[in-house]
Amino acid sequence: MHKILFAALPLALAFGAASAEPMQSIEARQAYFKALGGSMKAMGPLAKSFDAEAAKAEAAKLEAVLATDTSTFFPAGTSDADFPGKTRAMAKIWTDMDDFAAKGKATKEAGAELIAAANAGDGAAFGAAFGKLGGTCKACHDDYRLPE
Amino acid sequence: MTDPAPQSPQIWDPFVRLFHWLLVVAVTGGWLLGHFGPLQMSWHFYAGYLVLALLVFRLIWGFIGPRNARFASFLRGPGAVLRYLKTLPARRASQSEGHNPLGGWSVAALLLVLAGQVGTGLILDPEDYINTGPLAGYVSSEWSRWALGWHHRLGLLLAVLVAFHVGAILFYRFWKREDLVTPMITGRRR
Numbered sequence: 001m002h003k004i005l006f007a008a009l010p011l012a013l014a015f016g017a018a019s020a021e022p023m024q025s026i027e028a029r030q031a032y033f034k035a036l037g038g039s040m041k042a043m044g045p046l047a048k049s050f051d052a053e054a055a056k057a058e059a060a061k062l063e064a065v066l067a068t069d070t071s072t073f074f075p076a077g078t079s080d081a082d083f084p085g086k087t088r089a090m091a092k093i094w095t096d097m098d099d100f101a102a103k104g105k106a107t108k109e110a111g112a113e114l115i116a117a118a119n120a121g122d123g124a125a126f127g128a129a130f131g132k133l134g135g136t137c138k139a140c141h142d143d144y145r146l147p148e
Numbered sequence: 149m150t151d152p153a154p155q156s157p158q159i160w161d162p163f164v165r166l167f168h169w170l171l172v173v174a175v176t177g178g179w180l181l182g183h184f185g186p187l188q189m190s191w192h193f194y195a196g197y198l199v200l201a202l203l204v205f206r207l208i209w210g211f212i213g214p215r216n217a218r219f220a221s222f223l224r225g226p227g228a229v230l231r232y233l234k235t236l237p238a239r240r241a242s243q244s245e246g247h248n249p250l251g252g253w254s255v256a257a258l259l260l261v262l263a264g265q266v267g268t269g270l271i272l273d274p275e276d277y278i279n280t281g282p283l284a285g286y287v288s289s290e291w292s293r294w295a296l297g298w299h300h301r302l303g304l305l306l307a308v309l310v311a312f313h314v315g316a317i318l319f320y321r322f323w324k325r326e327d328l329v330t331p332m333i334t335g336r337r338r
Contacts, residue, residue: 134187137278138274
């Protein structure tokens with residue numbers, strides 16, 4: 001299932017980037033976060049009991065996800081107010097765009113730490129970076145995503 | 149010491165009192181941690197587990213505990229509640245033996261909301277991969293999402309119920325001149 005997700009990702013992203021259609025931006029970012037979540041889900045068990053080889057393999061996938069150009073993901077007019085039921089992105093994102101962007105940056109930075117720890121085969125650093133990356137998910141969800 | 153003062157009857161048994169104060173700690177701690185705590189929510193989880201254990205105890209105690217602890221004695225019909233409501237504005241102590249008919253239902257409401265809070269907490273999934281409910285893997289993602297929304301809403305409702313609870317204690321203290329806190333500490337009226 002992951003394979004399909006990762007294969008479909010560039011397609012969805014290219015689609016989103018090629019067009020300014022709001023629904024396509026929404027779908028593109030959802031594909032991105034889904035891939036990111038899938039990567040996190042696969043790494044969760046490794047954060048608990050480290051396996052250097054598996055971590056390295058997952059890190060490579062995460063690196064591919066995080067390399068995505070996310071700059072086109074949140075155009076104005078794509079909040080839950082514009083597309084209720086289609087997205088849970090709160091309108092607050094666009095009024096607090098600086099903070100939102102900083103939180104997105106924090107995710108990418110924590111992700112880079114996680115990848116570095118995996119490649120270094122450092123289990124303790126991997127666990128810590130995983131917690132940090134999860135924290136950046138939560139920080140953004142708390143402020144900018146509708147609970148349901 | 150002169151003659152021992154004639155003791156008033158015990159209103160709250162030791163287990164009810166211990167339950168109450170541990171619940172205060174667990175709920176206050178859990179609520180604050182949920183809103184302002186670290187991103188890694190382990191201590192929020194522990195608070196939730198303590199609430200769960202306390203609820204299980206209280207449910208059992210509600211059937212086998214002393215009279216004032218039993219649901220059958222303090223969950224009264226609408227007639228009793230209405231009669232009690234009419235006496236509420238009077239500036240005199242209610243001198244209720246245990247929960248009054250209104251307070252009994254407020255306890256039930258608090259316990260039910262807490263049960264909902266624990267239940268949704270166990271199965272919710274905030275999709276941060278570090279604070280996933282321990283039983284989220286056993287339900288569909290739709291349920292986990294639904295639980296996340298309700299965990300949030302019930303948290304707000306809980307704050308309202310606690311505010312009513314504390315407000316009622318202040319109302320009895322200053323309007324009805326009745327001390328409800330001492331019996332919850334010592335078991336007896338002063």
